[in-house]
Amino acid sequence: MHAEMRHDPLQRRWVxxxxxxxxxxxxxxxxxxxxxxxDPFAExxxxxxxxxxxxxRKPGTKPNTPGxxxxxxxxxxxxxxxxxxxxxxGDGLYDSMNGVGAHxxxxxxxxRFQDIPQLPDEQLRTIGLVYxxxxxxxxxxxxxxxxxxFRNHGRAAGASLSHPHTQIAAMTVxxxxxxxxxxxxxxHYHAKERCLLCDMLVQEKQQRVRLVQETEKFVAFxxxxxxxxxxxxxxxxxxxxxxxxxxxxxxxxxxxxLRDVLDRMQGALKDPPYNFILVTAPNxxxxxxxxxxxxxxxxxxxxxxMILPRLGSLAGFEFGTGFHINxxxxxxxxxxLRSVEV
Amino acid sequence: MHAEMRHDPLQRRWVxxxxxxxxxxxxxxxxxxxxxxxDPFAExxxxxxxxxxxxxRKPGTKPNTPGxxxxxxxxxxxxxxxxxxxxxxGDGLYDSMNGVGAHxxxxxxxxRFQDIPQLPDEQLRTIGLVYxxxxxxxxxxxxxxxxxxFRNHGRAAGASLSHPHTQIAAMTVxxxxxxxxxxxxxxHYHAKERCLLCDMLVQEKQQRVRLVQETEKFVAFxxxxxxxxxxxxxxxxxxxxxxxxxxxxxxxxxxxxLRDVLDRMQGALKDPPYNFILVTAPNxxxxxxxxxxxxxxxxxxxxxxMILPRLGSLAGFEFGTGFHINxxxxxxxxxxLRSVEV
Numbered sequence: 001m002h003a004e005m006r007h008d009p010l011q012r013r014w015v016x017x018x019x020x021x022x023x024x025x026x027x028x029x030x031x032x033x034x035x036x037x038x039d040p041f042a043e044x045x046x047x048x049x050x051x052x053x054x055x056x057r058k059p060g061t062k063p064n065t066p067g068x069x070x071x072x073x074x075x076x077x078x079x080x081x082x083x084x085x086x087x088x089x090g091d092g093l094y095d096s097m098n099g100v101g102a103h104x105x106x107x108x109x110x111x112r113f114q115d116i117p118q119l120p121d122e123q124l125r126t127i128g129l130v131y132x133x134x135x136x137x138x139x140x141x142x143x144x145x146x147x148x149x150f151r152n153h154g155r156a157a158g159a160s161l162s163h164p165h166t167q168i169a170a171m172t173v174x175x176x177x178x179x180x181x182x183x184x185x186x187x188h189y190h191a192k193e194r195c196l197l198c199d200m201l202v203q204e205k206q207q208r209v210r211l212v213q214e215t216e217k218f219v220a221f222x223x224x225x226x227x228x229x230x231x232x233x234x235x236x237x238x239x240x241x242x243x244x245x246x247x248x249x250x251x252x253x254x255x256x257x258l259r260d261v262l263d264r265m266q267g268a269l270k271d272p273p274y275n276f277i278l279v280t281a282p283n284x285x286x287x288x289x290x291x292x293x294x295x296x297x298x299x300x301x302x303x304x305x306m307i308l309p310r311l312g313s314l315a316g317f318e319f320g321t322g323f324h325i326n327x328x329x330x331x332x333x334x335x336x337l338r339s340v341e342v
Numbered sequence: 343m344h345a346e347m348r349h350d351p352l353q354r355r356w357v358x359x360x361x362x363x364x365x366x367x368x369x370x371x372x373x374x375x376x377x378x379x380x381d382p383f384a385e386x387x388x389x390x391x392x393x394x395x396x397x398x399r400k401p402g403t404k405p406n407t408p409g410x411x412x413x414x415x416x417x418x419x420x421x422x423x424x425x426x427x428x429x430x431x432g433d434g435l436y437d438s439m440n441g442v443g444a445h446x447x448x449x450x451x452x453x454r455f456q457d458i459p460q461l462p463d464e465q466l467r468t469i470g471l472v473y474x475x476x477x478x479x480x481x482x483x484x485x486x487x488x489x490x491x492f493r494n495h496g497r498a499a500g501a502s503l504s505h506p507h508t509q510i511a512a513m514t515v516x517x518x519x520x521x522x523x524x525x526x527x528x529x530h531y532h533a534k535e536r537c538l539l540c541d542m543l544v545q546e547k548q549q550r551v552r553l554v555q556e557t558e559k560f561v562a563f564x565x566x567x568x569x570x571x572x573x574x575x576x577x578x579x580x581x582x583x584x585x586x587x588x589x590x591x592x593x594x595x596x597x598x599x600l601r602d603v604l605d606r607m608q609g610a611l612k613d614p615p616y617n618f619i620l621v622t623a624p625n626x627x628x629x630x631x632x633x634x635x636x637x638x639x640x641x642x643x644x645x646x647x648m649i650l651p652r653l654g655s656l657a658g659f660e661f662g663t664g665f666h667i668n669x670x671x672x673x674x675x676x677x678x679l680r681s682v683e684v
Contacts, residue, residue, distance in 0.1 A: 006566055006567040007567055008565065008566065008567035009526060009530065009538060009542075010523050010526050010527065010538060010539065010542075011519070011522070011523060011526070011567075012522060012526050013567070013664060013665070013666075014567070014665060015567040015568065015569055015665065015666050015667075015668055016665060016666070016667045016668065017568075017668055017669075017670075017671050017672075018667050018668070018669055019669055019670065019671055019674070079659075079667050091566070092545040092548075092549075093538075093541055093542060093545055094545075094566045094567065146663075148659065148662045148663055150657070150658030150659050150662050151658060152655075152657040152658050155655065156655060157655065157657060157658070158654075158655040158656060158657025158658065158659075159657075167658075167659070169659055169663075171663075175662075175663035175664055175665050176663075176664050176665075177353070177662070177663055177664030178662075178663060178664075180353070180354060181352050181353060184351060184352050184353070184354050185352065188351065196351060196352060196435075197352065199435055200351075200352075200435060203434040203435055203436075206434075207434075223350065224348055224350065224433070224436045225348040225349055225350035225353075225355070225356070225357040225436065226357065226359075227357055227661075275657060275658030275661055275662075276658065277658045277661060277662035279662060306661075306662070308658070308661055312500075313494075313497065313498060313499065313500040314500060314656065315492070315494040315499060315500025315501075315617060316492030316493060316494050316499070316500065316509075316617030316618065316619045316650070317421075317490065317492050317500075317509070317511055319569075319617055319619060319648075319650055320490045320492050320517075320519070320520075320617075320619035320621060320648070321490055321511075321513075321517035321518075321519055321520060322355060322517055322518050322519030322520075323355070323356060323357065323358060323517050323518075324355075324357050324358070325357075325358045325360050325421050326357055326358065326359055326360070327359075327360055327361055328359075328361065329359050329361055330359075332361070
């Protein structure tokens with residue numbers, strides 16, 4: 001059985017039923033401190049992964065052989081597959097469709113124990129360019145409505161392999177949470193003719209208490225209503241709605257502030273498990289005609305990265321209400337992160 | 343600093359900043375297999391907890407002394423406090439208010455190593471009555487808009503103490519997720535003049551593939567779009583919008599089906615960490631006049647319990663999109679749960 005998307009009429013959300021990812025109860029018994037013995041993402045083990053989609057390689061090396069610095073492959077246990085029809089169907093009260101889309105892995109270094117904080121500037125720039133160019137390529141498929149790039153670091157953050165990698169999931173629906181954010185940004189714009197996240201940056205730069213780092217083109221801060229302890233967002237300082245628009249010359253600076261924030265978290269929190277998530281714009285070219293609610297998207301939306309350290313456990317309260325409880329005021333988190341010597 | 347609620351204008355959700363629950367990075371380093379040495383919830387240790395709100399006691403015993411079977415206390419590290427004004431205020435783009443409300447703990451047995459699966463029927467009935475009566479009492483406070491009852495079992499599910507207990511959080515706002523569910527249920531009712539969850543039960547009883555257990559008054563099934571592996575919901579078979587309306591004579595049966603499902607999970611999954619969450623109606627008496635959108639609440643809403651085993655980790659994908667990936671089709675989960683001998 002391939003992955004299937006199912007819709008809940010009460011909670012009005014889709015869920016992905018992906019049984020290939022493990023069905024038996026024993027599949028769930030991984031321990032936090034377990035390190036897998038075999039590293040399929042290491043240089044030399046290319047034959048043990050799915051065939052590569054693209055790679056940054058030394059001239060003259062062949063696909064699926066050593067000689068690469070960044071390598072992109074399809075996820076072996078995908079939540080979404082590129083082949084097939086959506087096949088939207090009803091089942092009484094319920095709705096389902098096939099898990100059509102793409103689910104890719106960006107292997108960020110041939111070295112297993114070299115993570116973002118250890119990587120040289122040029123390698124980081126290469127990774128950033130791959131992030132951007134994969135999203136550009138995936139959005140060429142007009143079935144794709146939204147692509148999210150996310151990184152799980154540490155088992156408590158959902159990582160199943162320790163070799164540094166990031167994932168990209170491209171979907172045929174705009175996720176409910178993204179749709180709600182798009183609505184909020186649009187409503188703010190229509191009321192004020194200003195971008196909500198630009199307004200947030202103005203306030204953060206005035207108050208300064210939640211700032212973590214600033215560079216010429218980017219700002220990192222702990223959001224006022226942080227869901228997670230030490231949650232940090234990185235935004236382009238000037239309005240930019242779509243990560244695909246990030247110019248080549250700014251990619252390095254973006255990756256360097258990302259590394260700077262991760263360095264600070266490592267210093268303050270001792271290699272915490274974390275997720276980072278790139279929230280970009282939906283694929284406006286997928287719709288013809290373009291939906292009316294996206295008429296001001298270029299003006300009202302602003303891409304960002306959210307870094308979410310996973311220090312506590314989510315509990316029944318969060319899953320019942322959607323409310324998060326955060327024990328670190330973001331002002332204290334930012335102060336501690338600023339104080340780390342990088 | 344007491345708990346404060348803060349609102350995010352982009353994600354349009356409240357978050358609770360509760361620094362009393364632990365600020366320093368070292369507060370986050372609990373290990374999964376760690377068992378706390380001292381049990382403040384044990385009989386005889388009443389002086390080490392906050393003073394009890396109520397307790398089911400042997401006649402003649404005094405509050406905050408031994409002799410109880412179920413005991414209710416305020417959470418020592420509350421997300422909400424009963425005293426004080428809401429003090430709604432703005433801070434530039436952002437909004438905050440005080441964490442006014444209640445945060446209680448129901449200690450379900452004097453015995454630390456006796457959990458719901460081991461408790462006798464009569465003790466379970468007593469616990470169920472306490473659940474119901476605490477919500478009835480909390481809803482007498484007209485500032486309270488919603489109360490959620492939830493149980494965290496196991497560290498991976500957010501439990502910080504192993505002694506069996508359940509929590510009740512009573513809030514001055516209706517959480518966004520509950521408001522969205524209320525909207526969905528109302529829209530269904532207005533279109534069809536039928537309760538959405540009653541319709542779900544009809545379909546589940548016809549298809550049978552997701553049923554886990556049925557009793558005269560209650561049905562347990564794995565929902566079609568389960569977010570979590572082996573997620574199971576328990577609903578009253580006949581329409582009932584508010585858990586407060588559960589008659590005394592049905593409380594035992596409700597607690598027995600809850601124990602039955604937990605027994606099945608223990609048998610199938612070897613004492614998994616889990617959350618259970620009682621989703622009841624909002625406090626309609628808090629509003630004068632009652633909001634128009636709740637005009638059919640008694641007809642369109644249906645209380646339920648959600649049991650969420652916490653077998654996998656949530657990762658960046660879930661936090662970026664709100665989508666969950668579930669590797670166990672609910673039909674397979676229900677089949678395995680049905681097959682357990684209880």
